[in-house]
Amino acid sequence: MSMDYQGNSLRDFLKNNGHVVLQRVNNYNLRSFTEKEREHIINGYSTLLGKGAFGEVYKGALDVQCLVAVKKYKDGTRKEDFAKEVIVHSQINHKNVVRLLGCCTEENTLTIVMEFICNGNLNNILHCSNANGNVPLPLDKRLDITIELAEVLSCMHSMSSPVLHGDIKPANVLLDENLVPKLSDFGIARFLSTNEVQQTRNIAGSIGYLDPLFNQTGLLTPKSDVYSFGVVLVEMITRKKVVDGNTNLIQNFTNSLKREKVVRQMFDDEIVDGKKKIKVLEDIAKLAAECLRLQDRLHPEMVGFLSLLFLHSPVNEIECQL
Known part of the structure; x- marks a missing residue:
């Protein structure tokens, strides 16, 4: 599967939409996923982990050894709110924070991809x-x-x-x-x-x-x-x-x-x-x-x-x- 690491489109999206106190968009180390790649990762929405006002979370896999949780935002989510979440989450590198792996920023497909945590909440x-x-x-x-x-x-x-x-x-x-x-x-x-x-x-x-x-x-x-x-x-x-x-x-x-x-x-x-x-x-x-x-x-x-x-x-x- 081809991934666009640290693509200009992702940096530009976060910079243009993430109006937060600090703008450290050059520090991101995130994968940029296309809508097609997202659909492949979650295998046809087969395993729903949870849902809420924001949208739905599905279980997926980047490969055989890397399970992930995919948070798919509902249509109409403001790009600014999505970008701020990605920016803040990506700045916290701690063993007790779910690791953010990447996101999809294509129109009407706002999604973040995180490590999968096996024992629920x-x-x-x-x-x-x-x-x-x-x-x-x-x-x-x-x-x-x-x-x-x-x-x-x-x-x-x-x-x-x-x-x-x-x-x-x-x-x-x-x-x-x-x-x-x-x-x-x-x-x-x-x-x-x-x-x-x-x-x-x-x-x-x-x-x-x-x-x-x-x-x-x-x-x-x-x-x-x-x-x-x-x-x-x-x-x-x-x-x-x-x-x-x-x-x-x-x-x-x-x-x-x-x-x-x-x-x-x-x-x-x-x-x-x-x-x-x-x-x-x-x-x-x-x-x-x-x-x-x-x-x-x-x-x-x-x-x-x-x-x-x-x-x-x-x-x-x-x-x-x-």
Whole structure:
């Protein structure tokens, strides 16, 4: 299969449509796919992985040894939105980010091609039961996932031009064969200006994970991601959905924190085993509460939060108890 590496057409498309804070279009190392090549890769749309407001994601293959996920955008997607996603995603080179391989920019065929991550997403692992019940997810593995997610967010927020993801939730955390997390979906992500604040009138994020301060101010900061991360932490230790009918997990969690024994009752039974584990879960609950504080200035920075997570969640000590 013939591929146009770093073609002028791809560079020109991103340069003309990707009006972002930084224009580093010469740094891209992406494959440019034609519509015909895209159709060959996804083999007649035979395996649908998921779909949403943006379009659909299919499983495909570049060759026998290279499986990929192909995100096909719905007709009418703005070229500017597509180009910004490609530009931001391509700038983040981290082991816990899904690797972007290339894209198709032909008329009405906007598509990105990414590495395929075999174990689906964290939301399905946490909340979708199989015939034998929930997929086992021991505490040490949950801590590994949590710490690595904190690491990649810390990295993004510390870049020379900080990157805000804007839609942190378990559905956007993919898991490989070893349950190593890979952050995905940079459709809302953006470079932040030098003052690390951006104002937008567009709704960003997902119900239950969106920082309430955004609704009040319209301001996006790295701490918007910190709030969403706090919500994910609560899901990890309770294995409960953020919104389940009329039940609001974060509201219940916040109310339960006022009484220590009550919040213990929210912990997932699978990982409540012994006093040391309960102490770790209580420490994680306190860290989640720090992230969920409604006053923006009280949200911890992701860089500092990472060290707190290690401090309050002694992974090595936990592993010795398993």
